[in-house]
Amino acid sequence: MNLKEIITIAAVATITAVGLTYAYWAGYLFPEYLTIFHAGSLSVPLDKLSEEFTSAHQRVRIALESSGSVDAVRKITDLHKSCDVLAVADYTLIPELMYPEHAEWTIIFASNEMVIAYTDESSYSAEINPENWFKVLNRSDVIIGRSDPNKDPCGYRALMVFQLAAIYYNNPSINASLWNHAKTTVRPKSVELLAGLESGQIDYAFEYKSVAVQHGLKYVELPDEINLS
Template identity: 55%
Template sequence: MQLRKVNARRIQGSLSAMALLALLLAACSAAPAAQTGDTPAAAELEGKIIIFHAGSLTVPVDALTEAFQAQHPKVRFETEASGSNAAARKISELGRQADLMLSSDYTVIEELLMPDFADWYVQFARNTMVIAYTDQSLYADEVDADKWYEVLTREGVVVGRGDPDVDPCGYRTLMVWQLAEKYYELAGLDESLDAACPPQNVRPKSEGLLALLQSGDMDYAWEYRSVAVQHGLEFVELPDEINLSKVEHTDFYAQAIVEIAGEEPGASMTMTGKPITYGVTIPQVAPSPDLALEFVKFLIGPQGQAIMEQHGQPPIVPAVATSKASLPADLLLLVE
């Protein structure tokens, strides 16, 4: 199977066109109600929505909140990006309040927030692990289908990743390394990739590597595909068998196991490889749960899905709720 070098700028153009068409269709479908005076009650929304979200969602969340505010000018937002594990611990350990928690791994909601701090979650988007770089990166003209792991392990090449204890992209990077060793049948590849990415090249969230990459202080960074697209970076697409993107490879992904910091000091959690799936919940401590619910409906509806697609992140259509027992009634018809 051949890996591909991809230029995000070409992708952004086609995605933007598709997203614009979807948004225009959504606007047209809403027009008759406005013309007849049948304005939804949600048009009178007012208040503040506090969002804790994964760093990889920074650009989409900015676009989503801007679009939501265009429809509801009296709604204000406070958004805070971090690793998903760190976002959950702000609620469970630091006692902070948030109306929404958007995680790059729904498992974080299951493990760190339910059942004491959240009752439900919805899976709303997917992603893919890639290797991001720029045209100034060492050996940028050589990194390809056959040589990506050879290039990353060469002397002098600077490679970065996220911290697995606070950032799902961090532990997913370690999973990719394990899977690559099995897929390519190269004993010791996992250890070689780990040695090529020393502790000083690890950041609390993978998005923190972008400035280093763009300044030339780092050659390659393990990132989500959506982040590479959003920031106009070059990236290598890995085989589906190791990039954690495909449901059909779930059994193979499950061979990757990573231990990360648990809920209590000194405790650990076992994370098992699975397709990358984002989750959203309204924590029990939400100051404005009704407003938050309206935003979730927007997020998993046609306009929110179009915005996610525009930013290189495939939405799950329809969104998925693994358990509907505690799901708000307003969401039941929007999920499967």
């Protein structure tokens, strides 16, 4: 082996070693995976947080798995799937459904409130306001959207809003009329109603305020006695 061949082999070995070292520290060879089951309403903030986290910790790969909060819990308790972080829209689901076998502690990191989201194309969008919203929603040609109360906290919170509105406005018929509204669209999770709003298939959807803001939707703010803030 002549000197030129030795130099070539040494150069290749050095470049390979440097490349492997960089790949190792950058996380390309043996990345660490972080799995997060989360409520659909948390998709936007978790996407942003994941970008910031992986930028600071390049060896980490984050897998985000969105669903309704109840379904997220059931993935662990019923389907025996594992995750590193569980982020739900109703923290009480964790102690109620997961203690003590599947979880030992929770952290409350944010609060929210219920609103009625809509667009300029929604029927009667120029009329609806915090005083008459239940009258507008009860019109026979209005299509209401809410999520499944058996899968998503936003869904059972919408039903709670109906009940509280009946008490607040001293009108028992509000609860039954909104609950049984003929033109009601129900989806597994509240964020799945957004496409219907934007396409005009749904006029009004019960959403968290954070979701309405994140997606640039108009919304009716409800009285504090009703909005579950």
